[in-house]
Amino acid sequence: MTDIIGRIADGLADLVTDARASGELAPYVAPLTVPPVLRPGSDDVRQETEIALRPTWVRLHPQLPPTLMWGYDGSVPGPTIEVRRGERIRIAWTNRIPKESEFPVTSVEVPNGTPRPSTQPGRDGVEPNKDVAALPAWTVTHLHGAQTGGGNDGWADNAVGFGDAQLSEYPNDHQAVQWWYHDHAMNITRWNVHTGLYGTYLVRDDEEDALHLPSGEREIPLLLADRNLDTDEDGRLNGRLLHKTVIVDPKNAETGKPVSLPFTGPYTTVNGRVWPYADVDDAWYRFRLVNASNARIYNLVLIDEDDNPVPGAIKQIGSDGGLLPRPVPVDFDEALPTLTIAPAERMDLLIDFRAFAGRRLRLVNKGAGEAPGVPDVANDVRYPQVMEFRVGESGECEDSFELPEILSGSFRPITHDIPHGHRLIVLTPPATKGGGGHPEIWEMAEVENPGDVQVPTDGVIQLRGADGKVKTYRRISRTFNDGLGFTIAEGSYEQWSFLNLAVQPEVTHPMHIHLADFQLMGRDAYDASGFDTAVGGTRAPIEFDPDRRIPLAPNERGLKDVFRVPGGQLLRVMGRFDGAYGRFMYHCHLLEHEDMGMMRPFVVMPAEAMKFDHGAGHGGHDGGHGGGRAG
Template sequence: MSPTRRTILQQLSALGTLASPPIAFASRLLQNHVVSADSGMSMAGMAPTQQSDKPAINGFSLTPFVDELPLPERARPISSLHPHKLRITMREIHAKAHRDIPPTRMWSYGDTALAPLIDIRAHRPLQVEWVNQLPKQHFLPIDHSLHGCGHDIPDVRACVHLHGGRTPSKDDGFPEDWFVPGTSRTCTYPLQQDAAALWYHDHAMGLNRLNTYAGLFGMVLLRDDAEDALNLPSGKYEIPLQIYDRQFTTDGQLFYPDSGDPEHPWVPEFGGSCILLNGKMRPYLEVEPRLYRFRLLNTANSSFFNLSLTNRQPFHQIGSDQGLLPAPVKMSNLLIAPAERADLLIDFSQAPGQYIHLVNGAVQILEFRVAPTTSQDAAPSQSSRTPRTSNGIATAASIPSALRTLDPIAESAATTTRTITLNEYLDKIGNSMLMLLNNKHWHEPVTETPRLNSTEIWEFVNLTEDTHPMHLHLVRFQVLDRRAFDVFKYRNNLGTRYLAAAVPPDPNETGWKDTVHCPAGAITRIIVHFDGYPGKYLYHCHILEHEANDMMRPFEVIA
C-alpha cells in the first residue's frame, strides 16, 4: 500500500532515508521532542468493507515493467481559427492498467485513461467547453450524509477546477457550481501567470474524491518566453508524469472501500497497492543516455510518494507547483504530496545500456531502459529544442545555474495574520468522523476576507496526527517556516508553547507554491499576496477524503 501521511515517517525511518521538506523538518523536530497530536485521533481505526465480491489484487504480485509508459495526447483546438478554444468531454471508458488484468471501468476527460494534455502559452486566454457525457449512476460508494450529497441531489455531478490557475471566481470550479450528464459548462482562463505545470480535476461538492479516483484529472503545461530561453529538454525529452495509487479487484475493476456503515460510508483515507504512472502499473520507458525533463504530478487521493533512483544517482529539481525555482536543487530523493508538482531533470548519460528504476520507498515503480547511444534526430525544431550540451549530448553539465529571479515577500508587507487550526473529531470508538478548519463547517459564513492586492500571513496550526497538504485557490504563496509547538497546551487554551526553533523551507520549497505540507504538531506559515481577481474562492486540505468531510472553507477576496 502507498504510504499515507501518518505512516510515511515510520516507513522512511525503517528504510534509513531522509530528505524533502516534511521529512527533514520532522527529523529535526523528533531528535529532541515527541510532537503531541490531537487527542489520540486515529485515521487507521476504520475497518473498510469491500463493495465488490471479487478479491483485491496485490499490485506487487503482478509482473512489473511489461507495459510501456503511455504519454498523453495534446488537446486539440476546436478549429484552426480558434487555437485557444478547446472542447473536452467526460465519459465512461474501459482501459487496461496492466497487461495481465482485464480492462477497467473508469471515467476520463477523453477516450483513454490518460486525459488530454493542455500544452499552451501563458498570457493568452484559454476557453474550454467541459462536456459532461458521464452515465447517470455512479459506480463508487456515495456518502449521502456529506454536505452537498443529499438524496435530493443527482448522484453524478461534475465541476472542473484548474488547479494552480489564476482564474476569475465564476470559472474557478466552485464546488457547488456543478453540472449534470447531458450538459456542459464553458470556462475562460486568462492564464496571466508564469510558466508552470498546472492540472485540472473534478471539484464537485462531496463527490470529487470519487470522481477523481474514477479518473477525472489531467495535466496542463503552461509555457512562456522566459522558460524557453533556458533551453531545457523539450519535445520527446520532456515527459509528463502523473503518479497515483489505486486498488483493483481480480476482474480488473476499481475498488474503493466504505466504512461498513450504510448511513455514513465515508472513509478518512485510502491507499491502494497498485501504483500507476500515466495510467499503467509499474511501466517502463525507453530513454537515451542524455538529460530528460520530467513534469511530475501527484494525483493520488491521499498518498505521499517518496521517490529516488536505484543507482543512488542524484537528480535536480528545477521547479515546483507554480513554476521554476530560483536555482536547481540537487537531490537524492523527493517526497511529493497529493496535488504537488515537481519539475525534475534526470541525466542518463552515465548509464548507456543500463536499466535504472524509479523507486517509491523500497518498491521499483518505473523502469528506465537506457539505450546504448543517443539518436541523431535532435536537430532544433519548434517542437524539440536542443539544450546546451557536453560533447554534443545534453547532460547534467548543461543545467543552467540560475533559473529565475524570485524575491522573497517581506513579512513586514503583510497587513494581516490569520490563524487557521486543522481539526479532527472522532466517534465513540475512535474512528475519524469529521475534519474541520478553524472548527467551522463548509456552509458557515465566510470568515477569511482578504483585500484585493493585500498581503497576508496565514498560520496553519495542525492539531491532528496527520500531515495535511493545504491548497489555496487563485493565489500563489511562499513558505516562511514550520515550528513545533505543544499541542496539549494549545488545545487547552494555555497559550502557544514552542518546542523548537522555526525551521525554514528546504531549497526545493523556496519557489512559488499553491500547496504546502503542514506536519502534525507544527505551525506552518505562508505569506500570500492576493492579486488576481475579487470574488469567492476556497482553501482546503488536498487529502480528498478530508476535503469531502469538511476540511474545506471558502474565502472571499474583497475589491
C-alpha cells in the same frame, strides 16, 4: 517465426492466468503511455474548445482485463493542455457521460482490525456501498493553480449533469508553470477523481524558452495515482476500481455515520498504467510530475539494479508555481532523503541519464521504516514499485543541454517588510468535540480582551509564541457552510498560518489555497498537548518549542499552492491575492478529508468595494488585514 510468436503468446496467457489467480502483477511489463497534447489557443477568445467527459475502457496492466473509467476526451489521464502565457482561452467541460452509465468505482469500508490491511486487493468480504454505486455522473472541473475569476474556478456546488457544459475562461497570465485539472464536485470528489478525471496543464513563456530545457520527446508528464483493484468470487483480480478504506469508528456517537481513513491503494499508476517502463536515451530528460492520488504521500527514491539510491542524477527545477530560483540537487541524503510529494503537489524534474547507458533505473516509493524497494506494509507501502527507466545502450546520443546555475531571474522572494494581513487556521484531531470523528478546519480570530474568556472553553485556543507571549483565539467557523470568515482585498498580501494540533507528526494535511501563489515563510514546532479534544479547546497554552528547529527544505523555497502541514507544526505561508475577484475555496487535498468537511470559502473583492461592506454576509476583514494573527 509463427511458432515463436505462438509460444510467446501462450506464455503471456499463462502469466496473465497465474497473476490473476495469485493477485500479483508483474512490474515493468508495459510501456509508459503519454497523454495526447491539446493546444487550444486561438486569435478569437470567443472560440471555445470542448473537452468532453466520457466513459472509456483502460488497460491498466497487460495482466488485467480492461477497466471501466471516466476520462477527459476519453483519455486517462486527460490530454496535456498547453498554452502560452497571456493566451486567454475558453473551455467547455462538457459532461458526455450518459445517465444510465455504471459508476466505475466499487467502494467498501473495511472494519478496523480486519486481518488484512486496506491496501490488500479485494473487498475482504465486505459488501459494496450501494449509495456510491448509484451515483450519477455529476462533475465540475477545477484548474488547480490557475488565476481565474471565481465563476471560472470550478466551484464545488456548480457541478453539471449529462449533456450540460461547464464554461470556464482562463487568462493564463502567469509565468511558465505546471497546473493540473481534476474533478471537484461537492461531497464526491474522492470517487470522481478515482474514476480517472484528472490531467495536466502547461503554461509556457519566453523565460522558460531561453533555458533550452529538454523538450519534445524528452519532456514527459508523469501523473502518479495509487489505485486498488477488486476481485471476483474466486479471488482473482477483475480489473474493477476499488475505493477501499478502513472504518476507524463504525458507531460514531455524534453523527451515527462511519468514519473512514483517507484512501491509499497498493498499485501505483503512472499516466494511467500500473508500474510501467519508459525507454529513454542516455541524455537529459524533463519530467513534469504531479501526485494525482486521493491521499497517498509518496517518498520517491531513484534506485539502480541493486536497489541502491542513485545520487546526483535528479535536479528539481520547479514546484507548484513554476521555476525555482536555482536547481536543487536531489542526492537522497539527510537534507533531502527522498522526493516527498503530497497529493496535488507538482515537481519539475530533470534526470541526467548520460552515465547510465544500457542500464535500468527505477523510481520507487520508500516506506518509512524500510530501505528503498522493500515492501513496508506497516506504512501502507505493499508494493514500492512506481516505474522503470530503460536507458539506451548507444552511448553516442547527441545532447547539448547544459544545466543553468540560475533558472528564474524574475523570481522575487516575499519578505515580512511587505504590508500584509494575518490569518490563523487550526487543523484539529479527529476526536475533537463536535467534529463527528473527522478532522476539521477552524478559522480563528484573536480575542481582544482575553480576560473575558473562560478557559478551557469549546472553540477557544491559547497559543504561546516564540516571543513568550500568550494570545487567545476564538473559533469563528468550522464547517464549509458556516458564515464566511475571510474577505480579502484584491492585490493584497496575506500570511496564513496553519497549526496542526495532531500530536503525531505523521498526521499530515496538504493544504491548498485556490487562486494565489504562496511562498513558505517558516515551519515552527509546537507542543499541542495542551489541547483537550474532549473539551474542544486548550487547558494549557500550545507552546512554541525552541529546541526543535524545522528548516525549510531547499525545494520548498519557490512558489507553492499546496503545503504539507505535519502534526505539531505551525506552517506560515505568504502570498498575494491578485488577478481575479470572486468566491474561492481552500481545503485539505486529502480528498476524503475535503469531501468530509475540511474545506472553507473565502472572497476576494476590490479594496474600494470593501469600504462599503457592513459585515452582512461577509467575514471579518480590515483592508485585507483581518483575521487572527500568528507568527
